[in-house]
Amino acid sequence: xNIHEYQARELLAQAGIAVPPGVVATTPAEARRAxxxxxxxxxxxxxxxxxxxxxxxxxxxLADSPEQAERVAGQILGMKIKGLTVGKVxxxxxxxxxxxxxxxxxxxxxxxxxxxMVSPAGGIDIxxxxxxxxxxxxxxxxxxxxxxxxxxxxxxxxxxYSDVALVxxxxxxxxxxxRAFVDAGASLAEINPLIVTPKGEVVALDAKIVVxxxxxxxxxxxxxxxxxxxxxxxxxxxREANLTYIKLDGDVGCxxxxxxxxxxxxxxVKYYGGEPAxxxxxxxxxxxxxxxxxxxxxxxxxxxxxxxxxxxGGITRCDDVANGIVAATRQFKVDRPLVIRxxxxxxxxxxxxxxxxxxxxxxxxxxAVQQAVKLAKGGAAA
Amino acid sequence: xxxxxxKGTRLVVQGITGRDGSFHAKxxxxxxxxxxxxxxxxxxxxxFEHKVPIFNTxxxxxxxxxxxxxxxxxxxxxxxxxxxxxxxxxxxxxVCISEGVPVLDMTRVFxxxxxxxxxLIGPNCPGIITPGAAKVGxxxxxxxxxxxxxxxSRSGTLTYEVVYQLTRAGLGQTTCVGIGGDPIxxxxxxxxxxxxxxxxxxxxxxxxxxxxxxxxxxxxxFVKRNMTKPVVGFIAGQTAPPGRRMGHxxxxxxxxxxxAAEKIAAFERAGIxxxxxxxxxxPLIAARIRAGGTRAGDSRPAxxxxxxxxxxxxxxxxxxxxxxxxxxxxx
Numbered sequence: 001x002n003i004h005e006y007q008a009r010e011l012l013a014q015a016g017i018a019v020p021p022g023v024v025a026t027t028p029a030e031a032r033r034a035x036x037x038x039x040x041x042x043x044x045x046x047x048x049x050x051x052x053x054x055x056x057x058x059x060x061x062l063a064d065s066p067e068q069a070e071r072v073a074g075q076i077l078g079m080k081i082k083g084l085t086v087g088k089v090x091x092x093x094x095x096x097x098x099x100x101x102x103x104x105x106x107x108x109x110x111x112x113x114x115x116x117m118v119s120p121a122g123g124i125d126i127x128x129x130x131x132x133x134x135x136x137x138x139x140x141x142x143x144x145x146x147x148x149x150x151x152x153x154x155x156x157x158x159x160x161y162s163d164v165a166l167v168x169x170x171x172x173x174x175x176x177x178x179r180a181f182v183d184a185g186a187s188l189a190e191i192n193p194l195i196v197t198p199k200g201e202v203v204a205l206d207a208k209i210v211v212x213x214x215x216x217x218x219x220x221x222x223x224x225x226x227x228x229x230x231x232x233x234x235x236x237x238x239r240e241a242n243l244t245y246i247k248l249d250g251d252v253g254c255x256x257x258x259x260x261x262x263x264x265x266x267x268x269v270k271y272y273g274g275e276p277a278x279x280x281x282x283x284x285x286x287x288x289x290x291x292x293x294x295x296x297x298x299x300x301x302x303x304x305x306x307x308x309x310x311x312x313g314g315i316t317r318c319d320d321v322a323n324g325i326v327a328a329t330r331q332f333k334v335d336r337p338l339v340i341r342x343x344x345x346x347x348x349x350x351x352x353x354x355x356x357x358x359x360x361x362x363x364x365x366x367x368a369v370q371q372a373v374k375l376a377k378g379g380a381a382a
Numbered sequence: 383x384x385x386x387x388x389k390g391t392r393l394v395v396q397g398i399t400g401r402d403g404s405f406h407a408k409x410x411x412x413x414x415x416x417x418x419x420x421x422x423x424x425x426x427x428x429x430f431e432h433k434v435p436i437f438n439t440x441x442x443x444x445x446x447x448x449x450x451x452x453x454x455x456x457x458x459x460x461x462x463x464x465x466x467x468x469x470x471x472x473x474x475x476x477v478c479i480s481e482g483v484p485v486l487d488m489t490r491v492f493x494x495x496x497x498x499x500x501x502l503i504g505p506n507c508p509g510i511i512t513p514g515a516a517k518v519g520x521x522x523x524x525x526x527x528x529x530x531x532x533x534x535s536r537s538g539t540l541t542y543e544v545v546y547q548l549t550r551a552g553l554g555q556t557t558c559v560g561i562g563g564d565p566i567x568x569x570x571x572x573x574x575x576x577x578x579x580x581x582x583x584x585x586x587x588x589x590x591x592x593x594x595x596x597x598x599x600x601x602x603x604f605v606k607r608n609m610t611k612p613v614v615g616f617i618a619g620q621t622a623p624p625g626r627r628m629g630h631x632x633x634x635x636x637x638x639x640x641x642a643a644e645k646i647a648a649f650e651r652a653g654i655x656x657x658x659x660x661x662x663x664x665p666l667i668a669a670r671i672r673a674g675g676t677r678a679g680d681s682r683p684a685x686x687x688x689x690x691x692x693x694x695x696x697x698x699x700x701x702x703x704x705x706x707x708x709x710x711x712x713x
Contacts, residue, residue: 107485107486107489107565109565109595109596109632110595110596112489112492112566113489113492127637143493144486144489144490144493145490145493145494182486185484185486187485187565212484212485212486213631214483214485215484215486217458217459218459218484246626246628248621256539257539258540259537259538259563259630260536260538260539260540260541260629260633261537261538261543262628262629263540263593263618263619263621263622263629264540264616264618264659264660266621267618267619267620267621267659268659269621270620270621271658271659276621279622279626279629284538312539312542312543312546314508314520314521314538314539315405315520316539344522344525344542365543365660365661366659
């Protein structure tokens with residue numbers, strides 16, 4: 001789960017990291033009042049969206065009067081950055097910057113551990129630094145049982161600064177960042193840039209935290225940071241029903257059990273010349289109610305021209321899925337052709353249930369996908 | 383023959399009285415797996431299905447029954463502790479089925495197991511089956527058959543699809559391992575490939591990967607350098623958009639890395655026959671078995687390349703258990 005910059009700043013502040021004050025605004029008038037409240041001569045108005053490259057897209061602007069803050073907030077609010085509409089801006093004092101660094105910690109798959117990365121070349125996209133000047137990035141693997149040790153934090157900080165007063169401040173921030181990372185159940189936490197002010201203070205100017213979805217159940221305070229306004233409504237509906245759904249641009253709606261098979265089904269649609277409309281995994285348990293919700297979500301996409309079920313029964317029972325399909329057709333009009341492939345646990349019972357309402361099912365994946373692609377293109381079913 | 387589990391497997395089921403645990407324990411018993419114990423705190427002294435003794439702790443279960451393998455069906459938030467408990471009790475192979483284990487938990491579990499030489503399969507995996515001998519996990523037994531093909535996969539139902547097609551075509555399996563779809567897993571492709579290479583009964587290997595991470599690329603490098611047996615591969619997620627988690631926590635393209643295209647290219651460079659769709663597995667495997675079961679252009683004798691030093695380099699630091707250990711107890 002992504003959270004907004006202002007929320008990440010709050011989490012860092014809770015961990016004891018110096019973060020400049022900031023106020024969130026959802027209207028231009030609020031932005032003006034926010035600047036008045038901050039009482040500073042110059043502010044930065046920043047779009048709050050779950051996308052990088054905000055500055056380049058025009059989503060970060062300076063203002064030196066409340067009126068100007070109102071004006072630029074009016075420009076930023078409602079704009080689209082990488083397809084996402086900006087609904088909130090953060091108003092923060094414009095800081096004087098003597099130097100900018102990058103510090104971050106991620107869960108690294110290859111080393112099976114959290115890994116810190118720091119670079120004195122901060123303020124810009126760290127992936128760009130990694131690609132162009134990898135020698136400017138310094139790493140430290142963390143044994144998660146002990147956390148980031150003080151000497152490791154100091155060694156990292158010495159890569160950023162030579163003045164020991166700054167090094168000590170930065171080392172403390174790194175340890176607090178690690179605590180915030182663990183407390184949030186994050187898979188990534190970064191400060192970019194970490195700045196030094198002309199007075200010699202090390203301050204976190206911008207923050208990004210990505211939370212591991214698997215942590216949300218045991219961290220309700222973090223779950224509460226979710227901003228459903230920026231999510232696709234159909235994806236919110238799916239999540240609430242414990243389905244995994246991702247909307248795509250094609251016209252063959254897909255309903256599959258298991259993530260790997262769901263991806264392979266989408267790929268096979270493409271292989272036979274079609275375009276998948278979505279990724280949808282109904283998961284391992286086979287509650288008929290889930291199938292009803294899945295069909296509701298798929299049919300709510302007007303682009304969908306044919307719906308393909310691909311079920312390989314293991315824990316999932318084919319008869320449960322069949323019952324779900326029948327229940328859905330009774331609850332609402334499924335006005336797009338259905339192609340159903342079922343095999344595995346309780347396959348025979350499932351076929352009987354479907355036959356009872358005049359539906360047919362196939363047992364071969366390739367045949368089913370070919371038929372669905374053909375139907376989506378307006379051809380007759382085989 | 384087989385890898386990791388066989389007739390010598392003495393299984394303890396953690397969470398045996400839970401909804402999933404009890405259902406699958408029955409299935410495993412029906413398949414003939416030797417379940418010697420179950421664990422549910424507070425239910426020690428009871429029996430499961432009138433034959434399997436239940437204990438309060440894994441340590442008690444191991445002391446009383448000499449269990450050497452554990453399978454975990456507990457809710458995700460308790461899964462890490464269940465793995466710690468199994469390792470503490472001296473179990474040498476732990477299979478964690480639980481889905482949704484926080485990745486930070488896994489960063490603590492991993493070094494703990496490494497130090498103790500314990501192998502973990504999963505989490506978020508369907509488990510492992512040696513057809514005709516032992517089923518540990520949730521892979522449907524009826525779709526498998528004994529035979530010469532090793533199968534290793536990051537997926538669940540996609541594995542069933544491929545195994546089902548193999549079995550229908552008369553191509554049985556030595557062992558099928560589902561290694562799990564999470565970013566941090568205990569046993570990776572290379573561990574399984576090395577074990578299949580060392581297993582005399584395995585004549586060819588099917589490797590099923592997906593988008594996200596670089597494990598498939600490293601595995602391809604391993605195949606190129608260390609394997610004499612033919613490998614057929616598949617990558618799911620060619621149509622997946624970047625930046626979105628495709629169900630599995632580990633199935634995500636970040637930036638430009640972890641794409642299906644780069645993994646398929648790595649397979650091709652390593653001489654792995656790439657399946658364009660699941661149904662391709664049968665003709666590709668059949669052709670390689672007919673051709674005698676060695677990799678074209680590789681002159682190394684079969685079975686002679688057990689985990690050479692290169693494997694360590696390709697993987698970085700590996701646990702001691704990463705070696706194809708003699709998990710099989712010959713009797």
